[in-house]
Amino acid sequence: xxxxxxxxxxxxxxxxxxxxxxxxxxxxxxxxxxxxxxxxxxxxxxxxxxxxxxxxxxxxxxxxxxxxxxxxxxxxxxxxxxxxxxxxxxxxxxxxxxxxxxxxxxxxxxxxxxxxxxxxxxxxxxxxxxxxxxxxxxxxxxxxxxxxxxxxxxxxxxxxxxxxxxxxxxxxxxxxxxxxxxxxxxxxxxxxxxxxxxxxxxxxxxxxxxxxxxxxxxxxxxxxxxxxxxxxxxxxxxxxxxx
Amino acid sequence: xxxxxxxxxxxxxxxxxxxxxxxxxxxxxxxxxxxxxxxxxxxxxxxxxxxxxxxxxxxxxxxxxxxxxxxxxxxxxxxxxxxxxxxxxxxxxxxxxxxxxxxxxxxxxxxxxxxxxxxxxxxxxxxxxxxxxxxxxxxxxxxxxxxxxxxxxxxxxxxxxxxxxxxxxxxxxxxxxxxxxxxxxxxxxxxxxxxxxxxxxxxxxxxxxxxxxxxxxxxxxxxxxxxxxxxxxxxxxxxxxxx
DNA sequence: CGCAAGTTTGACGTACATCAAGTAGTGTGG
DNA sequence: CCACACTACTTGATGTACGTCAAACTTGCG
Numbered sequence: 001x002x003x004x005x006x007x008x009x010x011x012x013x014x015x016x017x018x019x020x021x022x023x024x025x026x027x028x029x030x031x032x033x034x035x036x037x038x039x040x041x042x043x044x045x046x047x048x049x050x051x052x053x054x055x056x057x058x059x060x061x062x063x064x065x066x067x068x069x070x071x072x073x074x075x076x077x078x079x080x081x082x083x084x085x086x087x088x089x090x091x092x093x094x095x096x097x098x099x100x101x102x103x104x105x106x107x108x109x110x111x112x113x114x115x116x117x118x119x120x121x122x123x124x125x126x127x128x129x130x131x132x133x134x135x136x137x138x139x140x141x142x143x144x145x146x147x148x149x150x151x152x153x154x155x156x157x158x159x160x161x162x163x164x165x166x167x168x169x170x171x172x173x174x175x176x177x178x179x180x181x182x183x184x185x186x187x188x189x190x191x192x193x194x195x196x197x198x199x200x201x202x203x204x205x206x207x208x209x210x211x212x213x214x215x216x217x218x219x220x221x222x223x224x225x226x227x228x229x230x231x232x233x234x235x236x237x238x239x240x241x242x243x
Numbered sequence: 244x245x246x247x248x249x250x251x252x253x254x255x256x257x258x259x260x261x262x263x264x265x266x267x268x269x270x271x272x273x274x275x276x277x278x279x280x281x282x283x284x285x286x287x288x289x290x291x292x293x294x295x296x297x298x299x300x301x302x303x304x305x306x307x308x309x310x311x312x313x314x315x316x317x318x319x320x321x322x323x324x325x326x327x328x329x330x331x332x333x334x335x336x337x338x339x340x341x342x343x344x345x346x347x348x349x350x351x352x353x354x355x356x357x358x359x360x361x362x363x364x365x366x367x368x369x370x371x372x373x374x375x376x377x378x379x380x381x382x383x384x385x386x387x388x389x390x391x392x393x394x395x396x397x398x399x400x401x402x403x404x405x406x407x408x409x410x411x412x413x414x415x416x417x418x419x420x421x422x423x424x425x426x427x428x429x430x431x432x433x434x435x436x437x438x439x440x441x442x443x444x445x446x447x448x449x450x451x452x453x454x455x456x457x458x459x460x461x462x463x464x465x466x467x468x469x470x471x472x473x474x475x476x477x478x479x480x481x482x483x484x485x486x
Numbered sequence: 487c488g489c490a491a492g493t494t495t496g497a498c499g500t501a502c503a504t505c506a507a508g509t510a511g512t513g514t515g516g
Numbered sequence: 517c518c519a520c521a522c523t524a525c526t527t528g529a530t531g532t533a534c535g536t537c538a539a540a541c542t543t544g545c546g
Contacts, residue, residue, distance in 0.1 A: 081403060081482045148387060148394060153350070155394060201524095205525060405534095443535055444494095445494080465494095490545090502531105508526080508528095514521085
C-alpha cells in the first residue's frame with residue numbers, strides 16, 4: 001500500500017500524507033452520492049491522506065491517477081485564468097467522491113478548503129474492479145450522472161440568475177447537502193463562495209447582509225448561517241419573486 | 244420495433260416520427276464522442292425519428308426512457324425559468340449522442356435547432372447491453388466524462404469570461420466540433436447563441452460586428468461565419484489579451 | 487414581390503465590479 | 517489575560533460592461 005503520494009505545496013509544515021488506512025471507512029453516512037451499498041470491494045485499496053488548508057490534492061494537467069473521497073474537511077475544484085480570475089466548479093463535503101472527471105488529465109485543480117482527511121483509490125484498480133463488480137460500475141455511473149446534473153444546474157445559475165438569486169440558490173443547495181438542517185456551518189470563505197457563484201466577494205457580502213436585514217437568515221461568526229425563511233429563499237432562487 | 248414515439252408539438256404539419264431504420268447508421272463520421280468502434284450491438288435497436296425546427300425531442304421532467312443520436316440537423320438542451328429567461332446547456336451536431344443525463348427524469352428540454360433526423364435507443368436495452376458488452380459500457384462512460392468535462396468548461400466561461408471572450412470561445416469551440424474547418428455553418432440563431440453564452444442577442448450581435456471590423460472573421464448571411472484569425476480569437480478567449 | 491422573422495445599430499439605464507476605508511474576528515507572544 | 521498583528525469580512529462611493537428599449541435594416545420564404 002503506497003504512502004507519501006502528495007506533499008503540501010503551500011504550507012511550510014511537513015505533516016502531509018502520513019497515515020495509511022488499514023481498513024479505510026467507505027461510507028461516511030447518508031450523503032450526496034447514490035447507491036453506496038455494496039462497496040465492500042473498495043475496502044483495502046484506499047490510502048488515507050491529510051491536507052492542510054489550501055493545499056492542492058491535484059492540479060490542473062496532472063494525470064488523473066486516483067479517485068478521492070472526503071473523510072473530513074472540505075475540498076474545492078477550481079480553475080484559475082491567466083489574469084487571476086478564478087472559477088470554483090464544486091465543493092465536496094465528507095462522504096463525497098471527487099476526481100473522477102477522468103479524462104487522462106485533470107481539467108481542474110482540487111484544493112483543501114479547510115484541513116482535510118481524504119482517501120485516495122488508484123484509478124487503475126477502480127477500473128479493473130469495475131469490470132468484474134457491477135456494483136462499482138453502477139456507483140461510478142451514478143456519481144458521474146449526479147455530477148453532470150449538478151454541474152448543469154450550476155450552469156443555469158451562472159448563465160441566467162441575478163446575484164441575489166445565486167446566493168439564495170447557494171444557501172438552499174448547502175442546506176440540502178448538509179442533511180438539510182437549517183443551521184449551516186460553511187467551511188469556505190466569502191471569496192470561495194464568490195468564485196463559486198461567479199460574483200465578487202463584496203457582492204456576496206452585500207447579499208448576505210440584505211438577507212439578514214430581511215430576516216431570511218441569521219449569521220454568527222461569518223461561517224455559521226442559520227436559515228430562518230427557506231421558503232422566501234426558494235421563491236427568490238426560482239425567480240418567483242424578484243430582488 | 245416501435246414507431247410513432249413522438250409527435251411534433253409545435254408545427255402544424257404531421258410528418259414526424261415516420262421512418263423506422265432497418266439498419267440505422269451508427270457512425271456518422273469522426274465526431275465528438277470517443278471510442279465509436281465496436282458499436283455493432285447498437286445496431287437494430289434504434290428507431291429513426293424526424294423533428295421539425297423547434298420541436299421538442301423530450302421535455303424537462305419527462306422520464307428518461309431513451310438515449311438519442313443526431314443523424315442530421317442539430318439539437319439544443321435548455322431550461323427556461325419562470326419569467327422566460329433561458330439557458331442553453333449544449334448543442335448537439337450529427338454524430339453526437341444526447342439524453343444520457345439519465346437521472347430517471349430529464350433535467351433539461353431537448354429541442355431541434357433545425358429540422359433534424361434522430362435515432363432513439365431504448366434506455367432499458369442500452370443498460371442491459373452494457374452489462375454484457377464492455378464496449379458499450381466504455382462508450383457510455385466516455386460520453387458521460389466528455390459531457391461533464393465540456394459542461395465544466397462552459398461553466399468557467401459563464402462564471403468568469405467577458406462577452407468578447409465568450410464569443411471567441413464559442414467560435415473556437417464550433418471550429419473544433421465541425422472538423423476544425425475555418426468555415427462555420429452555424430445552425431442556431433443569434434438568440435440561441437446568446438442563451439448558450441449567457442448574454443443577450445444584442446451583445447452577441449455587437450460582438451460579431453466587432454470581430455468583423457477587426458478582420459478576425461467574415462460573415463455571409465448570418466449563419467455562415469469564416470474564421471480568419473483563429474490565433475487572435477484564441478488569445479482573446481484565453482484572456483491573454485483583453486477586449 | 488411583399489411580408490414576417492431575424493439581425494444589426496443606436497441611445498440610455500442598471501446591476502454588479504472596482505476602488506477605498508473601516509470593522510470584526512483569529513491567532514501569537516508577552 | 518491582554519496587546520498586537522494579520523486576515524477576513526463589511527460597508528460606502530464611484531465606474532462600467534452589459535442589459536433594455538427602440539428603430540432601422542436584411543434575409544428568406546409563400
